[in-house]
Amino acid sequence: MSNWIEIGRVSDIPRRGARCVNTPTGKIAIFRTAEDRIYAIENRCAHKGGPLSEGIVHGASVTCPLHNWVFDLESGQALGADEGQVKTFPVDVVDGRIFMAPDFMMEAAE
Template sequence: MTNWIEIGRVTDIPQRGARCVNTPAGKIAVFRTADNHIYAIENRCPHKGGPLAEGIVHGASVTCPLHNWVFDLASGEAQGADEGQVRTFPIDVVDGRIFMAPEVMMEAAE
């Protein structure tokens, strides 16, 4: 975890909620599930560009607030009859602190 950047604490994100991290390419949505798992995905739905951080978190999925597309937070894959995928980003949690690799933030800009 050398050089990883602390982006916040688990308690900064409400259960079944999200916060955004700004990167050179835009926002990465960081989610906390009801069972306190943390996931990071791009904050833009591939369907119509909806802000996924404003979606409803259920289980390990999020529903886009614009047109109800559902994405698996671990894989980024659309669920059900919808097709598509959002990028996922590795996150590490140590002692309640959330870390993201600096290269992830730069990769998002590419």
């Protein structure tokens, strides 16, 4: 993990909320669940491109604020009758600090 970059602290993100990380290729949404689990996904709904970071977090899912599509935060897969997927990115939490690998940050909008 020596080449991973610190992108913030868990305490920077409200429970059941999100913050965005700007990368050279796009935004990545970093989510914190009510159970303090941290997930990173692209901040663009697979349906109409809505900002997922502005969606409602419930359990380990987020609902897009535009058309109510629901995505699993772990797999990025659309849930229910909807079909589609958003990219997910690995994160690690050490002593309350959130880390991502630089190479994954560069994949955000490919």
